[in-house]
Amino acid sequence: MSSMTSRSTDHALFYPFHLCSPDTLEHLLHSFNVGNRYSIRLNLDGALSETKLSKKVHLNFYRILQEHLNNISQYAQATNITIKVWLSDNIIHFQVEDNGIGFDQQVNGSGIGLANMQRRVDLLGGTLRLYTSPGDGCTLLIRVPANEWNQ
Numbered sequence: 001m002s003s004m005t006s007r008s009t010d011h012a013l014f015y016p017f018h019l020c021s022p023d024t025l026e027h028l029l030h031s032f033n034v035g036n037r038y039s040i041r042l043n044l045d046g047a048l049s050e051t052k053l054s055k056k057v058h059l060n061f062y063r064i065l066q067e068h069l070n071n072i073s074q075y076a077q078a079t080n081i082t083i084k085v086w087l088s089d090n091i092i093h094f095q096v097e098d099n100g101i102g103f104d105q106q107v108n109g110s111g112i113g114l115a116n117m118q119r120r121v122d123l124l125g126g127t128l129r130l131y132t133s134p135g136d137g138c139t140l141l142i143r144v145p146a147n148e149w150n151q
Contacts, residue, residue, distance in 0.1 A: 025083070028062070032069045038081050045086035051146055053092075060120040061085075061094055061142075067113045068096050068140050076100025076138060087146060092126075094142040102132040 029040050065083070072078050078100030086093050114130070117140075121128040126144035 024062075025065075028065065028069075029083075032073070038072075038079060040080075041082045043082070043084040043086075047087045048085060048092070051087060053146065057092075057124060057144065060124055061092075064094070064117045064120050064142065065096065067117050071111075071113050072096075072098050072100060072138075075103070078137065090145065090147045092142075092144045092146050094140075094144070096140045097137065098139075099137045102134050102136040102138055104134055105130065105132060 025042055025044070029042065032038075033040055069081075072081060076098050078098035080099040082095075082097045084093070084095045084097075118128050121142055121144070124144045126142055129141045130138065131141070132138035
């Protein structure tokens with residue numbers, strides 16, 4: 001049975017999802033939060049369910065979230081994570097906040113994970129901002145124009 005679970009988890013990681021599907025994101029968050037190490041809040045804007053976005057957008061947001069959760073797990077020492085996804089003025093806003101230890105971007109802001117997230121955002125014509133400092137947690141904010149990626 002564990003190999004079946006592993007296979008279905010792998011399947012979910014390689015196929016596009018609907019960005020605002022609670023089931024898809026909750027599956028990822030459940031897989032990430034084994035042992036209930038984190039208190040995670042997920043806030044999805046219902047307006048996104050009305051917006052048809054390309055598979056490229058869905059897959060890149062999924063991969064960005066995976067990478068950022070990995071960074072939180074490895075470095076942040078966080079206990080609380082809040083994920084918000086909303087649509088405003090035809091811009092998709094994707095925000096992940098944690099209450100971890102934060103870091104100095106001048107010293108630690110050029111890792112492979114951050115570079116990969118930036119490349120994915122660049123592919124979508126968006127912007128990525130990281131707000132953090134030692135002792136103050138971290139907020140990742142991504143903005144991508146929705147109208148350029150409609151199906």
